[in-house]
Amino acid sequence: MTILCKPSFAKKDHGQGAGIPVLKTIWDLFDLSLLFFQSGIRNHSGTPAWLLAFAYICGLINHVDSANQNAKFSTKVPFLRQLLSGEIISQSAFSRFLSKPFQWLWFSLGRLARLQENSDSRLTDGDIILDDTKVEHPHGKKIPFLCWLFDSSDKRHVWCINLVSTLSVLKNGLEYPMLWRFWGKASQENEKQTKLDLAKQMLLEVRQVNNARLWIAMDRWFLCKKFLKWLMDERFDWVTKAKRNTVLFSKIYDPVLGKEHYVKLNPKQLLREVYPRIRVLGKGSVLSIPDIYIKIPFETLTRKGKPITRQRFLPIAAIAATYEKQATEGSVILLEEEYPATFKDAYLLISNRVDAPEEAATANARRWRIEVFYRMAKQNLGLTSCYARA
Structure with missing residues (x-):
């Protein structure tokens, strides 16, 4: 008797666009579509702005990191095709949407406020992680907030964005980004802001929606005695x-x-x-x-x-x-x-x-x-x- 080899199957743990229904459930839980409208980020290129943002985020999660590829991705995924009701988002629509100066800071403040209204995501027992990172952008010579900085991890100078941000880590294991600021070199003395100034701005905005006594865990770069005193005065x-x-x-x-x-x-x-x-x-x-x-x-x-x-x-x-x-x-x-x-x-x-x-x-x-x-x-x-x- 001839012994047949075992059949081989393609290893497909999930289909294209897997996880998007779960993301849409979380999106609706915090009513982010309404928050887009309240922040003044409404229709763009004939499509609701929240739908453009949602489709682009779905592409990023599925490792689609360009506007052109994201436009193709939104036409292939069944869930997005159903959500778009047959409408096709072009590459130029994504590009214009991403480059238009919307009030993203207001949107982030509204998102943070809604996270504090939910009992599962409210930051009462947890930490605020304060840190900065450098995002290299060697070809963006005319973008105003780019500058030459020394990257200690690579031991070299890079033309980059210096992003100061906060991350919430709850004791139940939930994590979510909170607020961010761009630090840049200012030519005028009265326009200069340090990373400590940007950190204070973000933490004061957190205090507008959360009065709990919270931990601030930070890198040793933020070890400044005046800043430490300010944190204690603000009940951090x-x-x-x-x-x-x-x-x-x-x-x-x-x-x-x-x-x-x-x-x-x-x-x-x-x-x-x-x-x-x-x-x-x-x-x-x-x-x-x-x-x-x-x-x-x-x-x-x-x-x-x-x-x-x-x-x-x-x-x-x-x-x-x-x-x-x-x-x-x-x-x-x-x-x-x-x-x-x-x-x-x-x-x-x-x-x-x-x-x-x-x-x-x-x-x-x-x-x-x-x-x-x-x-x-x-x-x-x-x-x-x-x-x-x-």
Whole structure:
């Protein structure tokens, strides 16, 4: 008897346009079509603007990263053909829609407000991740917000967009982008804005729709003492990694003077002292170091009523931990590439929450989500090859 080989089938886990019905359900849940109309983004080229945006987003999810390919994609997918009622969206319609200056910031504020109205997406227990990324655009010489910047990941200067953004990470696992700003080099002194100014703008806009006490997990680039004080004044808790030159203080008792005083130290020195205790705890553990302070500036008046800036000591949570080469899901340890060791395989986190060092370490671990978000946007959604027009 002849033995027949097993039949081979094409591996098709999903058809073309799979997942679009789920996306449309989420779209209708937050009524984004109405939000387009309320934001002044209405009909374009005879087609409702929300339908153009929805069709283009469906193409991006299916790795279609150009207006021409997206126009072809919208005619092939059965769900989009049904949604468009036989109408065909041309490549020029997509291009003109993407290059027209709509009020996208107003739309984002409305989207954020609607997310806070839903109990499943409301940011009450979670973090706001603050970070910036560089999107290279070597051929857009006349686009106004492009500039030459040094990319620390590639160790080279790139002609790029510098995007400052916030990402919401809830404790239930839900993530969604919040707000963004473009940072650019201004020629006029009165037009200059730092990334810290842009971060304050976004966080104040978050405060308009959410008054909960939230964590701000950020890169060490945002470690500025005036900014840290501003966060605490706005009822934000913050956590970040200490820089190598961050000046810390420890309170000790001097038997000669008979009183306590502050001694200056740096993160590497502090980690060297506690490193034997970290090794005993093992990988995946964190160690809270007590009685650590930093100087925070505050505004006050002199006896003659003149404004003056003084410094005061603020107790902080200093948290020592070790990195590992592969971070597991739910781990409070970050990857080696993102957190280089300040002493052997240890790094130091600082936070204003002296009472909750473990919570601060967990909040900081979720900061890695925005790195993954940007990586997926660049590699899978075509962020680095998006349509641009001067």
